[in-house]
Structure formats: structure tokens, C-alpha cells
Amino acid sequence: SQQGEEDPQALSIQEGENATMNCSYKTSINNLQWYRQNSGRGLVHLILIRSNEREKHSGRLRVTLDTSKKSSSLLITASRAADTASYFCAGNTDKLIFGTGTRLQVFP
């Protein structure tokens, strides 16, 4: 399988805490993307980081990319109950290769 791996598989935190998710991938990529999936819904794009970028911010999201280690991390700061969802990374070559996802539970 070409799928990437995400760590941890599941994460439970309190509102206001930060959540960090890690992703490893197997092939060289043009960019890496993070998606959120709420229960019973499709994936929603969060942020894209290009292969020549090392860090990117969008609101409460911070993404890093280390192409030498083929890894990325997603940090959600000051988490909210509404952030409860599954989060997937996807490396992009000519198509997306998804990781296995992290299930985040944020308790009020």
C-alpha cells in the first residue's frame, strides 16, 4: 500500500488545549494537504503546504513539512468542541495519497 501513516490514531483533549497530529508519507510529493472529516460527511480541505515550504499558518492551524524525513505535522491551537473530527494528511504527486487519519475528540 502507498498509504501514509498518521500518529496518533486517536487523541482526546480538553477545550483550550492544543492538538498535534503527525503524518509520514512514502514518496516524493509536490505538496501535502490536510483535510478534516466530520462524522458522516465528506472531507473538507484545511490547508496545503508546498514541497518548498517548511511551515504554514492559517488561523488556529499550523502545519510543518520536513521533506527529508517525509513527515508533516498539524497543530490546532486553542481547540474547541467543534474541532472534534477525523483529520487526514494527503501527499500529492499527480494524485493524492491519504494517510490513515487521526480521530480528535475535544471535550467541553
Add this chain to the structure above:
Amino acid sequence: NAGVTQTPKFQVLKTGQSMTLQCAQDMNHNSMYWYRQDPGMGLRLIYYSASEGTTDKGEVPNGYNVSRLNKREFSLRLESAAPSQTSVYFCASKSGTGGSNQPQHFGDGTRLSIL
């Protein structure tokens, strides 16, 4: 603005039956994709279409066929359904070609059970 629309949302089939999953996007995107999502496996690409009139196999194409009917529509067909094809199927689209720095836009999925 509907985005990506998938029909049906739910379906139960018997082994050996055939069916077509429909997908339509209204964003004038060139590329369209079909994925399946199984527990603990993330999304796996079944087929994709980089432009109208072209289709290519993804990671798990066996047992499926696709048709890019026009720029808006991309259908997925199961000719003889098997229990192993029980899954949630997602359609997605994006502007530009596969390697471009553009995100994919997803439908809400079709939940398919094969008995």
C-alpha cells in the same frame, strides 16, 4: 452553490447485483476522482479522470468501471457487486491537473452495503 453532489446517499445490494454511483460537480473542475473509505484504511483511490474523455486506474480499480460522461459528471459502476465492496464511496473534484497546488472538493459520500 452545491459543489460535489453524490447519489444515492445509501444503498443496499445483494451479491452479484450491479449499480452505478453518480457524481456531479458544478465548479467547472477538470479533474474528478472516486475513492473508497474503509475503517482504519483512510481513503483509497479507485479511478480518476484528469479531463473530459480520459480515465485512469487508481490504487484499487478491480471490480469497478467509470465513465466521464461530460465535464460535470463522473460515474462509478459495480458490474457484479461483492461483499468486499461494502464501503463508503466518495467523489471529489479539483481544478487543474493532478499535481497542481489545488485542493480537492468532496461530496458527502455513498454508503454501500452488499449482502
